[in-house]
Amino acid sequence: GAGVSQSPSNKVTEKGKDVELRCDPISGHTALYWYRQSLGQGLEFLIYFQGNSAPDKSGLPSDRFSAERTGGSVSTLTIQRTQQEDSAVYLCASSRGQANEQFFGPGTRLTVL
């Protein structure tokens, strides 16, 4: 079946602009995660959604970052007033439940000029 999809695959923006990154999880997966992969920092957890529970936002680096998940499916990660240090690959993953393996999407490469 279809895997996790993310859009756009690449995004170049100017410092100070807002960006939205989209994730479509695997159908039927109740858990959704956002991670960030950057040089020097490796892969970092950002936020986690599980069903209708309140999301775990403990990994978000600042209040410029937010995410929502509509209808228990698609998720959008929004970064406001982007900074150069936000440049990274943003990865989305989904899993069947809380204790199952996570399947990753191809990522969105964000470049902030």
Added chain:
Amino acid sequence: AQSVSQHNHHVILSEAASLELGCNYSYGGTVNLFWYVQYPGQHLQLLLKYFSGDPLVKGIKGFEAEFIKSKFSFNLRKPSVQWSDTAEYFCAVNPRLGNNRLAFGKGNQVVVIP
């Protein structure tokens, strides 16, 4: 919070050589353990996982890993690598009870020379 250590970030070896990548984690409770692989231009894929049971787990493409609880380790091995094993390998951990977030190591960039 859990942390994961991977050493020897860059590994270069010839085809047919054996590969071992170390992974150590720090966490006081019970964990699930994973190795993910990222081939050039591709997304992260699961190589193998350990949840419970036999501490020696077999994954895809001839890889295996051994969980040694006393050493907090989950080392990855392959007896004979191929050029197609050139990739970046990530060890990851999440607590058995918790929010299922994965803590990743920094990764090992492995280059196999034909």
